[in-house]
Amino acid sequence: MALPKAQQYKKIHEALLTVAHELFAEQGYAGTSTKDIVERAEVTRGALYYHFRDKESLFQAVFERFRQARTRAIVARVQEAEGDLWQRFVETGCTAVIESLSDESAQRIIFTDGPSVLDPDIWHKNVQGVNFIAQLLEQLEAEGFIEKATPHQALARLLWGAFLEAGVYISRAADPVGAQQEMLQGLRYGLGRLRIKH
Secondary structure (H helix, E strand, O other): OOOOHHHHHHHHHHHHHHHHHHHHHHHOOOOOOHHHHHHHHOOOHHHHHHHOOOHHHHHHHHHHHHHHHHHHHHHHHHHHOOOOHHHHHHHHHHHHHHHHOOOHHHHHHHHHHHHHHOOHHHHHOOHHHHHHHHHHHHHHHHOOOOOOOOOHHHHHHHHHHHHHHHHHHHHHOOOHHHHHHHHHHHHHHHHHOOOOOO
C-alpha cells in the first residue's frame, strides 16, 4: 500500500537530509556531488530539486538541523546537571560545548565548510543559543553570581562568538584534544572574571 503524499514527501525530505549529512561529513561540501546524494538516498534528481533549490540550499538545511540538534543537546545537559547555577553553566555548559566540537561532523560541516559555503549572516546566526546564554546570565545576576546591570544580550553574543572561534580553532588544530583543553581553560578563566560570589 502506497504512503499518503504527505508521508512520502516527509520520508524523501528526511532521506535527503540524512544522506547529505553523511556525505558532507565524510567527503566535505566540495567533494560531494548531487549525483552522490541522489544515488545514496535512492531518489531521482528531480526529487532532490523538488525539495531543495540546489546543493547549497541542501547544505544550509543540513547545517541548520545539525546546529539546532547540538544546541538542544547542550541546553538539555545544562538543565539536567547537578550543582548550583554557576557550576551548571560554566562547568557543565562550557564542557558540553567544547566536547560537542570534537565531533568530526561538527568540525567539517559547521566550522570548515559552513563559513565558506554559507552567507556569513547564516553562519553566525543562532538565536536559540544566544538567547539561552542571555537567560543564564540573567539568572546568574539574579542569584548574585555576577554584577547587576550586566549587558546580557551583548555578553551572550560575545560568548557565542567565543564558542564559534573555539570551534574553528579546534577543527584546524594539529592536536584537537589539546586544543579542546586549551579552549575550555580559556572559557573558564574568562567567565571566572565575571564572578563576584564564591
